[in-house]
Amino acid sequence: MKQIKDMNQLERKVFEACYNGWYLSGEYRAVFFGHERRFEADTIRQLSNDVETWFNDHKENHGNDILLVKYARAV
Numbered sequence: 001m002k003q004i005k006d007m008n009q010l011e012r013k014v015f016e017a018c019y020n021g022w023y024l025s026g027e028y029r030a031v032f033f034g035h036e037r038r039f040e041a042d043t044i045r046q047l048s049n050d051v052e053t054w055f056n057d058h059k060e061n062h063g064n065d066i067l068l069v070k071y072a073r074a075v
Helices: 009-021 044-056
Strands: 026-032 035-041 068-073
Touching: 009 026, 009 044, 009 068, 026 044, 035 044
Parallel strands: none
Antiparallel strands: 026 035, 026 068
């Protein structure tokens, strides 16, 4: 994982959303502007990478939207 100072705006947005929503390994919900996806992650790094890949696919139309990542349940 990059250091925070080396992250671009999109990477930092995803990292902060994942970091703020991290509780422990399990299932997480990522939501922005009517889009939702569930992720299973054992580490915050895995969660950040998965959410970043998904959010990156939508950055052209939703790059400025607020991204929320929340713990959903233990797996």
